Amino acid sequence: MKTFEYTIKDELGIHARPAGLLVKEAKKFESECTITKDGKTKKLTQLMMLMSLGVKQGDTVTVSVDGADEDAAVASLKEFFENNL
Amino acid sequence: MQCFQGKSVYKGIAMGPVVVLKKNDYQVKRTRIEDAETEAARVDVALKASQEQLQKLYDKAVKEVGEASAAIFEVHQMMLEDEDYLEAIQNMIRTEQVNAEYAVAVTGDNFAEMFASMDDDYMKARSADIKDISERLVRNLSGQGDVDLSSIEPSVIVADDLSPSETVQMDKDKILAFVTVHGSTNSHTAILARMMNIPALIGVKMDLEELQTGMTAVVDGFGGKVTFEPDEELKAQTEARMQEEEEKLKLLQELKGKENITLDGRKINIYANIGSVGDIGYVMENDAGGIGLFRSEFLYLGRNDFPTEEEQFQAYKQAVQMMAGKKVIIRTLDIGADKQVDYFNLGNEDNPAMGYRAIRICLKQPEIFKTQLRALLRAAVYGNLSIMYPMITSTEEVKRIYEIVAEVEGELKAQEIQYKIPEQGIMIETPAAAIISDRLAEMVDFFSIGTNDLTQYTLAIDRQNEKLDEFYNPHHEALLRMIQMVVDNAHKCGKWAGICGELGADPTLTEQFVRMGLDELSVAPSMVLKLRKIVREMKVEE
Numbered sequence: 296m297k298t299f300e301y302t303i304k305d306e307l308g309i310h311a312r313p314a315g316l317l318v319k320e321a322k323k324f325e326s327e328c329t330i331t332k333d334g335k336t337k338k339l340t341q342l343m344m345l346m347s348l349g350v351k352q353g354d355t356v357t358v359s360v361d362g363a364d365e366d367a368a369v370a371s372l373k374e375f376f377e378n379n380l
Numbered sequence: 381m382q383c384f385q386g387k388s389v390y391k392g393i394a395m396g397p398v399v400v401l402k403k404n405d406y407q408v409k410r411t412r413i414e415d416a417e418t419e420a421a422r423v424d425v426a427l428k429a430s431q432e433q434l435q436k437l438y439d440k441a442v443k444e445v446g447e448a449s450a451a452i453f454e455v456h457q458m459m460l461e462d463e464d465y466l467e468a469i470q471n472m473i474r475t476e477q478v479n480a481e482y483a484v485a486v487t488g489d490n491f492a493e494m495f496a497s498m499d500d501d502y503m504k505a506r507s508a509d510i511k512d513i514s515e516r517l518v519r520n521l522s523g524q525g526d527v528d529l530s531s532i533e534p535s536v537i538v539a540d541d542l543s544p545s546e547t548v549q550m551d552k553d554k555i556l557a558f559v560t561v562h563g564s565t566n567s568h569t570a571i572l573a574r575m576m577n578i579p580a581l582i583g584v585k586m587d588l589e590e591l592q593t594g595m596t597a598v599v600d601g602f603g604g605k606v607t608f609e610p611d612e613e614l615k616a617q618t619e620a621r622m623q624e625e626e627e628k629l630k631l632l633q634e635l636k637g638k639e640n641i642t643l644d645g646r647k648i649n650i651y652a653n654i655g656s657v658g659d660i661g662y663v664m665e666n667d668a669g670g671i672g673l674f675r676s677e678f679l680y681l682g683r684n685d686f687p688t689e690e691e692q693f694q695a696y697k698q699a700v701q702m703m704a705g706k707k708v709i710i711r712t713l714d715i716g717a718d719k720q721v722d723y724f725n726l727g728n729e730d731n732p733a734m735g736y737r738a739i740r741i742c743l744k745q746p747e748i749f750k751t752q753l754r755a756l757l758r759a760a761v762y763g764n765l766s767i768m769y770p771m772i773t774s775t776e777e778v779k780r781i782y783e784i785v786a787e788v789e790g791e792l793k794a795q796e797i798q799y800k801i802p803e804q805g806i807m808i809e810t811p812a813a814a815i816i817s818d819r820l821a822e823m824v825d826f827f828s829i830g831t832n833d834l835t836q837y838t839l840a841i842d843r844q845n846e847k848l849d850e851f852y853n854p855h856h857e858a859l860l861r862m863i864q865m866v867v868d869n870a871h872k873c874g875k876w877a878g879i880c881g882e883l884g885a886d887p888t889l890t891e892q893f894v895r896m897g898l899d900e901l902s903v904a905p906s907m908v909l910k911l912r913k914i915v916r917e918m919k920v921e922e
Contacts, residue, residue, distance in 0.1 A: 307502055307685060307723075311509065312451045315458035342462045343491055343510070349500045 296361040297369045301376045308351035313379045318342045320375050326362025328372065339372075381611055386559065386584030387849070388604040389570035393625055394536060394557040394579045395618045398595045398608065401539040402588055408485040408518060416474045423469060423480045426520035430460055433516065440551070452684065456513050465491060481521045488514025505684070505722045536597045540588060552658075557599035559584050559606050563846070574885070577662075577906035581606055583846055632909040636667040640912050646920045648894055650911050651707065651902040653880055657695050660702045662905035667912075670707035672828065672902020673768070673880040674699060676752065677714050680721055686748065692755035700763025709766040709828065709880075709902075711807065712752055714738045718844055733833075733842060738771035739781070746784055753788045760800040767804045768828055773812040778823050807880070809833035814862040821873040827866055828902065831881025835859055854883050860892075867897050878902055890914045 303309065309317070321328040321339035328339035332354060337344040339358070350356055358376070360368045413419050438453035459465070465487060472483040492507035492514070534556050541562040558573050563582040573580030579601035591608060598607045598618045607614060641647045651672030652663040656679075663671060679687045679695060700708045715721055716737020729735040742749035756767050769781055785801070792799040808814050809830030817827065831854070836843045838859055841852050863879070870877035878900025883889065885903035890911050893901060901911060 308500075310502060311455045311506060311684065315455045318458060341464050342458055343494075344464055346503065346506060347494055347498070349498050349503050351500065 296359055297365050298357055298359040299369060299373055300355055300357050301373075301380070302355045303350055303352050303380050305380045306352055308349070308354065309345065309380060311346065314342055314346050316379065317372075317375060318345065320372060321368075323371070324360070324362070324364050324368040326360045326365045326368045328368060329359045331357040331359070381614070382586075382590075382608040384584045384586045384606050384608075386581035386604055386606065388601045389580045389582055390573045390578060391601045392557075392577070392579035393601060393618060393622050394599045395610075395615065395622065396556045396596070397533055397535050398538050398591065398593060398597045399535040400588060400591050400593050401537060401542075408481045409479075410482040411479045412477055413473075413479050414477075416477060419473050419480050420470050422521060423466075423473070423484070423517070426480070426517050427460060427466075429520045430513070430516050431457055433520075434460070452509075452682075456509060456516075459509065459513050460517070481518050484514055484517045484521065488517075501725055502684070502723065536599055538586075538588070538591055538597070557581075557597075557601075559586075559597070559599060561586060561588065574882075574904040574906065577904075632913065635909045635912050635916070638912065638916065640669070640915045642894060642915055642918050642920055644919045644921055646894060648898065648915060649878070649900040650908050650915075651709070651878070651880075651900060652905040652908055653902050654905070657698050657702075659905070660699060663703075666905040666908040668905060668908045670709070670764075671699070671703060672707075672709050672878060672900060674708060674710040675714065676710055676712060677719055680713065680715055680724075681719065684723055686723065686751070689751045689755045692752060693758050696755055696759035696765065697762045700759060700765050703763060705764050707764050707766060709768050709805070710756060711768045711770055712739070712756075713742055713748065714770045716741060733836065733844075739769050739777060740771065742769075743777065743780055743784075749784060750788050753785060754792065757785075757788060757792060757799040757801065758797060760802040761798050765800075765802045766826070767802055768807055768826075769804070770807045770830070771809060771833075772806040772820070773810045775816065775819050775823060778806065778820065782823075808866050808877075809837070809881075811838050811862070814866050817866045817869040818872070821869045821875050824875065826875055827870050827877040828880045828900075829863055829866055829877065829884075831859070831863075831879055831883035834862065834881065835883070838862065854886065855889070859883075860896075863893075863898075864896050867899075871897065876900065885911070887911065887914055891918045894918065895920055 305313065318340055329336050330339050330345060330348070332348045332350055335348060337348060339345065358372055360372065362368070434453050434457045438450050438457070442450040468487045468490070469483045472478060472487060473480060488510055492510040495503055495507035495510060498504055534554050536557045536559060537555055538559045541560050542558070555578055557578055558580040560582050561584060563570060570580060570582060579599045581599060581601065581604060584606060595608050596610060598610045598614060600606070610618070639647065640650045649669050651670040652666065652668035653673040653675070654660065654663060654671055655675045679692055696710060714737070715724055716726060716735060717732045720726065724741070726736055756765065759765055772778060789799065789801060803825040805824050805826035805828060806813070806820060807830045808817060808827050810833070813820060814834065821827070832843060835841070835852070835854055835856070839852065839856060841848050843852065867877045876899040878898060879893065880902040884893070884901040885907040887910060891914065894915060903911060
């Protein structure tokens with residue numbers, strides 16, 4: 296399992312559109328991807344649950360990836376967060 | 381035959397099939413089902429139909445308003461793929477043996493409730509999206525289909541009222557007429573109808589429950605009458621009148637390419653008011669000399685986040701390039717009052733028309749303003765662009781605007797980004813600005829009189845309140861004197877003055893405006909040639 300932490304820079308936090316794109320990104324991989332904020336963990340493939348975390352600008356989230364293609368998944372998810380959030 | 385009277389906002393005649401837009405009118409009933417598998421399969425079929433509808437909406441929106449604004453439909457598609465949501469629906473059908481419509485409605489309510497209870501205003505607003513997708517699913521399940529305005533035959537749109545965001549979604553070629561229960565002559569439906577050159581009736585006391593999509597309607601914008609299921613005689617009469625109107629329109633087309641000049645040689649500019657880049661086609665069709673009012677707030681409406689500098693830059697650049705050297709006057713953000721946008725978080729005000737809006741937002745939240753100014757200064761390089769600031773009441777405001785423009789200029793210069801400081805003018809739409817127009821004229825390049833607000837502030841009449849329509853006298857002497865004063869003050873400083881409010885398009889005043897010395901009238905594209913005809917047939921000296 297691999298994890299990384301990220302602090303959200305986007306003014307609106309993980310709002311609807313990036314959340315949708317994030318789900319799309321996570322679904323490209325076999326590995327199970329999760330996101331944790333304040334002790335609450337949701338799968339990255341669950342759009343509404345992900346949005347329900349209410350991640351805002353300045354919040355730090357932990358992304359965990361577990362599975363066969365975890366290296367590739369972590370790299371591309373990191374890039375996604377940096378470019379979009 | 382059923383006939384209703386309303387108030388006409390655009391004089392024209394139309395006949396065609398009716399599309400009734402109803403809001404939340406479908407009551408979902410709970411029924412017990414025997415075969416859960418069949419019921420579950422129905423959800424899949426409805427899902428597929430919903431996805432297809434959303435894809436169509438997305439494609440259309442990308443073309444017309446750009447990818448960023450279209451993203452909402454993409455998000456809806458993704459929400460409909462949400463595993464938790466879909467599983468909850470399937471579970472409910474299987475464990476409770478209920479019909480699919482009921483399972484979708486209840487699940488939708490539960491998820492919407494989850495968002496509504498969050499402490500973040502943005503997320504709260506997402507509960508509306510969940511309700512929207514659930515309603516779409518239920519509509520498809522119950523065989524109501526989508527009110528898909530992109531694939532309908534040209535139709536008469538009948539509705540309770542229409543919001544600006546709803547109108548954004550409409551395909552202008554598919555609308556023969558609007559007939560609404562509510563709205564005032566200055567509502568967005570009305571403004572849009574005038575813009576699009578189509579008959580529209582508002583304040584029609586009809587019962588939407590008794591009307592059905594597929595009925596035929598005759599809309600008579602001259603008499604302010606709508607008739608549903610007309611008899612053969614009325615149909616024949618209507619066709620004859622439509623032909624007459626068409627011939628009149630043809631005559632007007634002959635005026636294309638001609639100057640706006642009176643018989644004794646006085647010239648006036650006749651420009652067009654538009655709300656989006658998509659309207660530039662109407663500007664050209666009607667041979668307007670330029671764009672006198674480009675309402676930039678349409679870039680901000682119908683979306684859930686601020687438009688970026690790049691998006692704005694592209695829209696402005698496209699507009700000035702399409703107009704190829706003709707003047708394009710872009711009014712900076714005029715949000716607030718009757719134009720509300722969730723993500724601005726403006727909050728409720730007791731008196732929004734006199735509240736936090738337009739330039740006041742821009743001066744208090746300069747980061748929003750600066751993004752727009754950067755885009756405008758950059759786009760100015762590509763054509764004949766002018767900037768116009770709304771809701772000015774003092775010289776101090778103009779000074780502050782110029783300070784911010786100077787900051788933006790400094791930043792662009794430091795970043796070595798191409799820009800140009802264009803012509804800058806202000807709207808005269810408060811009595812305060814009209815009265816100190818002698819002082820303001822020294823500071824700005826031009827005035828454009830916004831008669832809608834100026835009238836409402838001068839006469840103390842809320843233009844959204846349909847009860848007051850009878851007191852709303854747009855020809856009030858106070859207003860005409862103010863216009864004269866503004867024009868004279870502009871001319872004393874060698875500046876020009878125009879009108880971009882609805883009054884500018886009033887054909888009964890055109891001769892008077894020319895005589896008053898107005899340099900420009902900016903009107904709905906459909907009015908340009910009508911005013912040209914009046915100008916060309918008049919003399920300044922009576």
